[in-house]
Amino acid sequence: MSRGGRGGGVAVYVTSHGFGHLNRSAAVVNQIPRTVPVWGRSHPNLFDHWRQRVTRPIELGEHVSDSGAVNPAGDSNATDGPASIERAIRVRAEAMERLDGEVDWIRSAGISAIATDAPAPPLVAAHRAGIPSFVMSNFTWADIYAPYARELGDDAREFVADLRRDYRHATALLREQPALAMSWLKPAFDVGLVVNRGRNRRAELVRSLGLDRRDRVVYLYVGRYGQDDLDWSRLETFADRGIHFVAYDPAPGVSPRNLHVVPSPDWSGGDLIASTDAAVAKAGYSTVAEAMACGTPVIYPPRRGFAEYRSLDQALRAWPGGLPVSTRDFLGFRLESALERALSVEVGPPPYPPDGAARIARHLARVARNPSLSLDWEASP
Helix, strand or coil, X not given: CCCCCCCCEEEEEECCCCHHHHHHHHHHHCCCCCCCCEEEEECHHHHHHHXXXXXXXXXXXXXXXXXXXXXXXXXXXXXXXXXXXXXXXXXXXXXXXXXXHXXXXXXXXXXXXXXXXXXXXXXXXXXXXCCXXXXXXXXXXXXXXXXXXXXXXXXXXXXXXXXXXXXXXXXXXXXECCCCCCCCCCCEEEEECCCCCCCCCHHHHHHHCCCCCCCEEEEEECCCCCHHHCCHHHHHHHHHHCEEEEECCCCCCCCCCCEEECCCCCCCHHHHHHHCCEEEECCCHHHHHHHHHHCCCEEXXXXXXXXXXXXXXXXXXXXXXXXXXXXXXXXXXXXXXXXXXXCCCCCCCCCCCCCHHHHHHHHHHHHHHCXXXXXXXXXXX
């Protein structure tokens, strides 16, 4: 169905890098009033995930203008800097060639405001279309690429400078915490945690796995960390202590008796975090923010070459529920000490306000109705 020309709509652009960005963008979209039309703009391979996570009417359209980071095969713990920048330069150039078409679409659809997590070219399109635009993120790709660009030479440094200019077309930065400082991008408003807070379904989970209600249940999420190198068999050493692990897709042939596989369509990461006693996971924004919001301790390894990790690690170390372990201990699942602490710690309240999604949603709705309020952040909470 078409809403073209009605006005008062919001377009949300989501990066092609990872589902975590879509997850938190969906948390914002779900709280925008239904009287405000919303469009989701992303790579088509995210459309099914939009439909799974968004609970209000939304129209989806194809838009690709960034490419994120390139990870070595089987290892999302590391970043290939040169490959990331080489691909990003190409994708941005292609997006800028299509920019006039995006400006035309913004005008014909009646878009009154846009938000990006965190592609930069749409901000340029919004500026040309004469509407407010916002970066809603805990980093920009300019921040991520800058350390690699310094080592790669003039072309890479010029690309990062171009990205910064793109981002500076934004009306404001809505800084989702924990975040990189992004002090070069102003004005900036701190919004707190942006999460799709999960439901505590512990009783259902324990029953479906055939466990005793006294058993301790740990969410295990390693992503593409390098699963073949993990010592899966060691998990069974925790079985006699009544500690069970739930995961989505362990390595082929893995079968410790206390490792339980759950279907992702039935169990979101947020629901598993809210329903378990602790999490063993790589430190990504959604996992960290959801754990802080619901008070679930997190055991996590370092991530090499992952600029976002610095801010997440700092926030986790400042929170009683953040429990770092070495790469060696993580790969070998030598988690006895960390699990003992995780299962006994009092985590306390989250270190940031947990209602960031609602605050952003209210602001976008107000600006869509009245663009003159684009910098009136204090009135939105």
